[in-house]
Amino acid sequence: MQSSMLLNRVFARRIVATTFRLFSPRRTLSNGGSGGFNGEGSVSDRVGTLEEATDQRDKDGMTSNIGHYDVAIVGGGMVGMALACALSSMPLTKNLTIAIIDSNPALRSKGSFKQDGVPDPRVSTVTPATISFFQEIGAWKYVQQHRHAYFDKMQVWDHTGLGFTKYCAKDVDKDILGCVVENKVLHRSLFASFQDTDIQKTIYPARLTSMAFESPYSSAVADSQPPNEQGISSGSAYPRDTSRKQHRECLAKLDLDDGSCLFAKLVVGADGAKSRVRETAGPKTTGWSYPQSAIICTVEHNIENSCAWQRFLPSGPIALLPMGDRYSNIVWTMSPKESTDHKLMSEDDFVRAVNHALDYGYGPHPQSTFLGLPSDRFTWITGQGISSVSEYFEVPPKVIKVASERMAFPLSLMHAHNYVSRRVVLMGDAAHTVHPLAGQGVNLGFGDASSLSKVIAEGIMTGRDIGELSLLKKYEKERMTANITMMALIDGFQKAFSVDVGPINLLRAAAFHGAQYIKPLKRNIISYAMGEQKWPLLS
Amino acid sequence: MASKTLLRRVLTTLSSSSIGNPKTPSARRCSSLSAASTEAPLPPSPIPPSIKSSTRVPSSLNEAEVAKFAAIADTWWDFEGPFKPLHWMNPTRVSFIRSSLCRHFERDPHCARPFEGLKIVDVGCGGGILSEPLARMGATVTGIDAVEKNIKIASIHAESDPLTSSIEYCCTTAEKLVEEQRKFDAVIALEVIEHVADPSGFCKSLSALTVPNGATVISTINRTMRSYATAIVAAEYILHWLPKGTHQWSSFFTPEELVLILQRASVSVREMAGFVYNPLTGEWSISDDTSVNFIAVGVKDSH
Numbered sequence: 001m002q003s004s005m006l007l008n009r010v011f012a013r014r015i016v017a018t019t020f021r022l023f024s025p026r027r028t029l030s031n032g033g034s035g036g037f038n039g040e041g042s043v044s045d046r047v048g049t050l051e052e053a054t055d056q057r058d059k060d061g062m063t064s065n066i067g068h069y070d071v072a073i074v075g076g077g078m079v080g081m082a083l084a085c086a087l088s089s090m091p092l093t094k095n096l097t098i099a100i101i102d103s104n105p106a107l108r109s110k111g112s113f114k115q116d117g118v119p120d121p122r123v124s125t126v127t128p129a130t131i132s133f134f135q136e137i138g139a140w141k142y143v144q145q146h147r148h149a150y151f152d153k154m155q156v157w158d159h160t161g162l163g164f165t166k167y168c169a170k171d172v173d174k175d176i177l178g179c180v181v182e183n184k185v186l187h188r189s190l191f192a193s194f195q196d197t198d199i200q201k202t203i204y205p206a207r208l209t210s211m212a213f214e215s216p217y218s219s220a221v222a223d224s225q226p227p228n229e230q231g232i233s234s235g236s237a238y239p240r241d242t243s244r245k246q247h248r249e250c251l252a253k254l255d256l257d258d259g260s261c262l263f264a265k266l267v268v269g270a271d272g273a274k275s276r277v278r279e280t281a282g283p284k285t286t287g288w289s290y291p292q293s294a295i296i297c298t299v300e301h302n303i304e305n306s307c308a309w310q311r312f313l314p315s316g317p318i319a320l321l322p323m324g325d326r327y328s329n330i331v332w333t334m335s336p337k338e339s340t341d342h343k344l345m346s347e348d349d350f351v352r353a354v355n356h357a358l359d360y361g362y363g364p365h366p367q368s369t370f371l372g373l374p375s376d377r378f379t380w381i382t383g384q385g386i387s388s389v390s391e392y393f394e395v396p397p398k399v400i401k402v403a404s405e406r407m408a409f410p411l412s413l414m415h416a417h418n419y420v421s422r423r424v425v426l427m428g429d430a431a432h433t434v435h436p437l438a439g440q441g442v443n444l445g446f447g448d449a450s451s452l453s454k455v456i457a458e459g460i461m462t463g464r465d466i467g468e469l470s471l472l473k474k475y476e477k478e479r480m481t482a483n484i485t486m487m488a489l490i491d492g493f494q495k496a497f498s499v500d501v502g503p504i505n506l507l508r509a510a511a512f513h514g515a516q517y518i519k520p521l522k523r524n525i526i527s528y529a530m531g532e533q534k535w536p537l538l539s
Numbered sequence: 540m541a542s543k544t545l546l547r548r549v550l551t552t553l554s555s556s557s558i559g560n561p562k563t564p565s566a567r568r569c570s571s572l573s574a575a576s577t578e579a580p581l582p583p584s585p586i587p588p589s590i591k592s593s594t595r596v597p598s599s600l601n602e603a604e605v606a607k608f609a610a611i612a613d614t615w616w617d618f619e620g621p622f623k624p625l626h627w628m629n630p631t632r633v634s635f636i637r638s639s640l641c642r643h644f645e646r647d648p649h650c651a652r653p654f655e656g657l658k659i660v661d662v663g664c665g666g667g668i669l670s671e672p673l674a675r676m677g678a679t680v681t682g683i684d685a686v687e688k689n690i691k692i693a694s695i696h697a698e699s700d701p702l703t704s705s706i707e708y709c710c711t712t713a714e715k716l717v718e719e720q721r722k723f724d725a726v727i728a729l730e731v732i733e734h735v736a737d738p739s740g741f742c743k744s745l746s747a748l749t750v751p752n753g754a755t756v757i758s759t760i761n762r763t764m765r766s767y768a769t770a771i772v773a774a775e776y777i778l779h780w781l782p783k784g785t786h787q788w789s790s791f792f793t794p795e796e797l798v799l800i801l802q803r804a805s806v807s808v809r810e811m812a813g814f815v816y817n818p819l820t821g822e823w824s825i826s827d828d829t830s831v832n833f834i835a836v837g838v839k840d841s842h
Contacts (some may be wrong), residue, residue: 068701091649091650091651092649092650092651093651094651095651095652215699216699249616249696249699249700250699251699265700460651460675461634461637462629462630462633462634462637462672463633463637463671463672463673463674463675463676464630464633464672464675465671465700468618469618470618470626470627471630
């Protein structure tokens with residue numbers, strides 16, 4: 001009886017595994033087609049078989065099908081999927097067994113979206129560092145098949161007319177500063193690339209309910225077996241006493257809301273700002289909400305935009321990011337009340353408000369001088385004067401209409417005191433959420449995924465248990481430094497620009513001026529923002 | 540490589556014989572004991588019959604040292620316990636052994652399981668701190684220790700992971716394995732030789748367990764003023780990393796002595812490296828400074 005139960009269990013698990021294997025190549029084929037992610041047939045087929053597998057499980061009375069995995073990723077969003085993809089692409093880690101726990105229908109439902117449709121307002125500005133990570137893990141080729149907009153210029157100015165700076169990729173001898181991509185394109189590309197690989201993977205379409213640490217061989221399973229089947233080779237059968245429990249390695253046991261249950265050596269919490277893994281694992285967090293909201297939407301121009309624009313207004317920054325095909329994305333930070341107003345106002349009024357905010361609204365255009373003095377007075381500081389026309393202030397292209405719905409969400413900053421504990425790791429928004437100011441949030445998350453995948457590879461290289469705390473601490477050490485630096489910088493920026501007091505405006509202008517005209521400093525800031533170096537001002 | 544030049548200096552007076560590379564790992568010699576196999580990596584694995592230590596075999600064991608380790612055996616897998624320094628150091632020594640054995644056996648160091656098919660014995664395995672990584676790298680591992688409690692703990696600990704549950708743990712000594720005519724592609728004894736009563740007899744046993752052209756790996760502590768200051772005074776008395784009395788300075792070996800002892804046991808040392816601790820970063824690294832902790836990789840003569 002016991003053994004037949006076990007057999008069924010194994011069988012059910014096999015089915016799940018096989019269905020995923022069977023259908024992944026088909027997905028890949030449909031991805032190769034011109035339409036991109038419109039492989040509806042294959043995807044719905046896959047869902048069908050997945051449900052069959054679940055039914056099979058239920059028929060067998062296997063309400064708690066226990067799987068064993070090396071890595072369980074809770075949250076199959078952009079960052080979780082990036083980790084899965086990275087692990088499946090490296091020779092050292094591609095033999096790991098991976099479970100992804102996510103109830104998001106995007107991982108099973110039809111994922112069609114048209115290239116020529118209006119871009120989704122949820123976009124990310126990916127840095128060159130993120131792009132090369134995507135290339136390494138084989139996902140960038142899928143991004144390139146869809147809408148994405150590179151930009152090589154970035155203009156930042158403020159409402160006082162004093163602060164102004166313009167960054168060009170050629171200042172650092174690069175072709176681009178970054179690329180704006182819809183989040184769904186990033187996610188789908190990672191998912192497609194993950195499906196290409198033959199890593200052993202299982203997707204659990206469920207939510208995490210609880211997590212515990214116990215030995216898979218303790219309790220019922222172990223006790224029901226004869227003592228000499230425990231795999232001990234030293235001869236005598238040891239009494240199942242407390243010392244046995246003490247030396248037994250515990251794994252993380254995850255219970256899901258669909259009744260299934262799994263064991264993992266390492267649990268990765270990539271489940272966002274309200275992380276269930278963080279709640280269960282218990283690391284404390286520091287955080288505060290800004291008294292601000294952001295409103296996002298897609299807008300249309302008469303001409304194509306190829307520059308990233310950001311202007312600091314008294315209530316918060318407004319950013320206009322190129323989306324390709326005459327579309328741009330707006331991220332406008334303001335007070336919660338204002339954001340409600342801007343969400344509800346008529347489209348024409350909103351277009352007028354945007355154009356006003358990006359032009360003469362709230363203050364004059366900046367001059368190419370500092371405090372009214374021509375900038376060539378400062379050549380003794382900067383070494384050289386203004387070198388090209390592109391350094392001059394430009395007015396962003398006018399918005400002619402709003403192309404998507406307007407979405408508003410509150411802003412907050414949160415940082416977990418620890419990213420790791422034994423067998424548990426937090427990544428992305430589960431570990432840190434930042435102000436969307438510089439579009440850096442997701443880049444920090446991808447940095448986490450890249451770092452964690454390398455730490456896991458290093459663990460395998462030295463034959464370690466990948467859930468070992470001392471190993472995971474390496475990831476924490478590396479990422480905490482990077483994330484805190486960026487968060488402090490963004491938070492500082494945010495605070496510096498939310499005041500409108502004379503002397504502070506002057507200081508701000510001086511800082512802008514330094515950033516604009518002192519060449520080494522400028523290069524330094526650009527390459528930090530591109531994700532190429534760890535520290536903003538030291539090199 | 541820096542460690543190689545250093546070794547050359549050490550070896551100037553010693554002759555060395557050429558080595559070929561073993562094509563395939565030798566077939567199993569001991570039928571009953573090697574039943575824990577790689578073919579079935581998932582538990583439960585069949586249990587080899589127990590080894591009774593009733594027969595009297597000449598042993599290099601030092602009884603007092605055995606008792607000393609039995610007393611703290613419970614804490615093997617406590618990363619903050621008495622074996623903490625060993626846990627810290629382990630990844631560094633494992634990565635040295637990995638790259639050294641990959642070179643010797645011509646394995647791809649970039650794959651997850653480069654030791655697939657290799658039979659390795661971990662002599663003085665303790666709680667299995669080295670045996671488990673070796674098994675995860677694909678080796679067919681036998682872990683032996685004279686302390687029965689260590690073997691119990693090691694077996695219980697290894698069973699949680701399918702990759703390590705195939706390790707064969709035996710409470711026995713190197714001498715007894717020699718008597719049973721067991722042979723291994725690689726024989727590893729880390730931080731053991733300074734605790735045995737008869738080091739040269741111990742080295743002869745290690746050599747006898749190694750197949751011709753197989754590898755013998757030994758790590759220990761140098762007998763220098765620096766090792767006295769760091770491994771004994773600092774580690775045992777100031778930092779309390781190790782229980783007092785863990786090491787006797789006089790039983791340490793210099794690299795030259797170790798090379799000679801191994802040479803007499805038909806093992807030619809090919810590589811030597813030091814492990815150094817950086818107190819600022821708290822990390823161990825591989826270095827050519829062999830003045831405290833060092834490791835030697837030798838090749839068993841083929842004739």
